[in-house]
Every structure is written in C-alpha cells, then in structure tokens.
Amino acid sequence: MNNISTSNNWDTALYEDKHAFVWQYGEDLLKFLNPQPGELVLDLGCGTGQLTEKIAQAGVQVMGVDHAPTMIEKARQNYPHIHFDVADATNFQVDKPLDAVFSNAVLHWVKKADSAIASIHQSLKPGGRFVAEFGGKGNVQAIVKALYSALESIGIPQAQVENPWYYPSIGEYATLLEQQGFDVIHSTLFARPTPLAEGEAAMANWIQMFASTFLARLSPEQQIQIIRAVEEQLKATLYQQGTWTADYRRIRIVAIKL
Numbered sequence: 001m002n003n004i005s006t007s008n009n010w011d012t013a014l015y016e017d018k019h020a021f022v023w024q025y026g027e028d029l030l031k032f033l034n035p036q037p038g039e040l041v042l043d044l045g046c047g048t049g050q051l052t053e054k055i056a057q058a059g060v061q062v063m064g065v066d067h068a069p070t071m072i073e074k075a076r077q078n079y080p081h082i083h084f085d086v087a088d089a090t091n092f093q094v095d096k097p098l099d100a101v102f103s104n105a106v107l108h109w110v111k112k113a114d115s116a117i118a119s120i121h122q123s124l125k126p127g128g129r130f131v132a133e134f135g136g137k138g139n140v141q142a143i144v145k146a147l148y149s150a151l152e153s154i155g156i157p158q159a160q161v162e163n164p165w166y167y168p169s170i171g172e173y174a175t176l177l178e179q180q181g182f183d184v185i186h187s188t189l190f191a192r193p194t195p196l197a198e199g200e201a202a203m204a205n206w207i208q209m210f211a212s213t214f215l216a217r218l219s220p221e222q223q224i225q226i227i228r229a230v231e232e233q234l235k236a237t238l239y240q241q242g243t244w245t246a247d248y249r250r251i252r253i254v255a256i257k258l
Contacts, residue, residue, distance in 0.1 A: 026051050026104035026133065032186070032254050033131045035060040039099040042123065044089055046105025049075030052082055055102065065092060067109075090115035097125040101132075108135035111166045113173070117180050124257040130182065136189045136251030137169040143232060143246065147207070147214045150229035154222065165212045170251060178253045186254035195247045202244040203231055 030051070035041055037059030043052040046064030048071055051130045055062045056079075066072050067085035075084045089103075090112045101120050110116045120130050146159045168176075174184045196202035204227045207215070231239075238245050 001095060010144065011064055013244045022057070027054060027133065029102070029104055029133045030038050031230045033102050033129075035062075035100065040096060041100045041102060042094065042098050044092075044101055044103040044107075044120070046075055047071050047105075049079045049082065049084065050085070051102070051104055053079050056082055063094075079201055084210045090119060094121070094123045098123050098128055099125060103130075103132040103134070107132055108139065108167055112164060113168065113176055114180070117176055117182070120184065121180050121257060126257055128257045130253070130255045130257070131251050132179075133252045135165060135167045136249050137167050137168045137172075139249045140247055141249075142238060143203075143207075143211070143230070146230040146233040147211060147226070149233060150226045151214065153229065156217075156224070162216070164211075167249075168251065173251060173253065177253070181258050182255035183258055184253065184255045186225070187252070189249060189251050192248045192250050193223070194246045196244045196246055198243050201240070203227075203234065203238070206244070206246060 032054070033041070035055050035058040039060045041055055041060050041061060041062045043055060043064040046052045046066050049064055052062055052064035052075065059236055062082060064072075064082060064084045067077070067086070067088055070087050072084045072086050075082070089110045096222070101118065101123060106114060107113070124130065144163070148161065151161055152158065170187045170189050174187050177184050196206055207230065208229055216224060218226065234244075238247065
C-alpha cells in the first residue's frame, strides 16, 4: 500500500466519543459486503478501525487505510492484529488484487470521484465487488443552508466558502462507475435522520468535527457567533427533547468489476 503524507488532522477522541454513529450505522452495510472466510478485503477510509475489526471477525484477511494519520495511529492502537496504513482514496495501490473494497461514510470527502473509482477498480479482481455508503444528494442540506445563511449575515458570501463535500445523485455516481468498468447491481438513496450525541452541544460538536472548513477563516469569537446562529436557525426542526438530529441522506452502492 502506498503511504502518503497529509495534513489531515482529526480529533480521534472526539470522533470515538461523540460520533460513534459513523461506524454503528455502517454495521448494516456489512450485510451487503457479506464477507467470506479467506477473502482479501480493503476497508477504504477505515477511521479508527471498528468496522475493519467487524470484517476481520468473518475470517477475512482485511486491511484498513485512511487519509488521516491520527485515525490510523488510533486504529493500530485499537486493533494491533490488523494491518492499517495511511493512503489516499484517489491514488492507493495494493500488492495483490482484492475480492472486495468496502467503504463507509468516506467517499463524500473525496471530490475527485473519478480518481477514487479508478483506484478502486484497479485494486479489485475481475468479479470483485465494491460496497459503499456515503452522503448522497441532499445530505445535511438544512445544516449547510443554515451555515451559509449565518456566514452571509456577517458579510461572507457563499462563493467565498469552501464546501468540503461531494454528495452525488444515484444517476451521477452509477454513471461514473459504469464508465470505468463496473456493473452496478444495487443503488439506493434514502433519508436517515441521525440523532447526535445527546445534549445541547451536539450540533456545535458536529460542526466543529465535520464542517470546520466553513469556519476556517473566522476568529474564535466569530466561530462561536456562527455556531450559535446555526443552532438558532435549526432548533425548531432539528432539536427535540434535548437531542439534535442531523438531516442525513445516504447513497448506498454495490458494484461488480466486469
């Protein structure tokens, strides 16, 4: 696996403590992977390794890769018996062709979707499968709208704000896969409202963990101001009985390398 250096710096303690839903929802995706003993599987964007370990329990030879060195360091601590490496979804390489590539809650961070699909395709055996779930069209639309609105209120137009995500439609993503030699056998886009860790600070935690690029050029005081404005806008629709809910929409794909 090719190692790369990256400045990607995730707070793994916050990720594991407050954002466990990221891999807990991913357990459902393992049914689509259906790993078989003896298979060689890559967990692409493995985070701190929880789902990689679940795959390993099926008797599979599994490797985990992630773009963030902090995640890989924590994954190695969590599961020292599994091989983890730092790698980029858009240009990774493997030593032996894989039976499957699995990816949960990752590919919406990869704007160069063509490059990622090419890397996934070249890593698989003919007949190998690609099983993925990530943010799809309309994901966190209410939160993003509130962020843009709050930023505009302090004089920062939407055109000046970097949106870090890629949220494709089924048609868009399935077409990209087919163009690169995949047969798409399952695809769905569905709403999955996701309760965040209980408590009033949950939306602020979510923004700081996943939407920090929206706040990147702001002073600490401005960041607090923006987060408060977002909370105020969203409270009526996404906050009930002490719990914040993120308006997630997920795309789920199963494709076979021709």
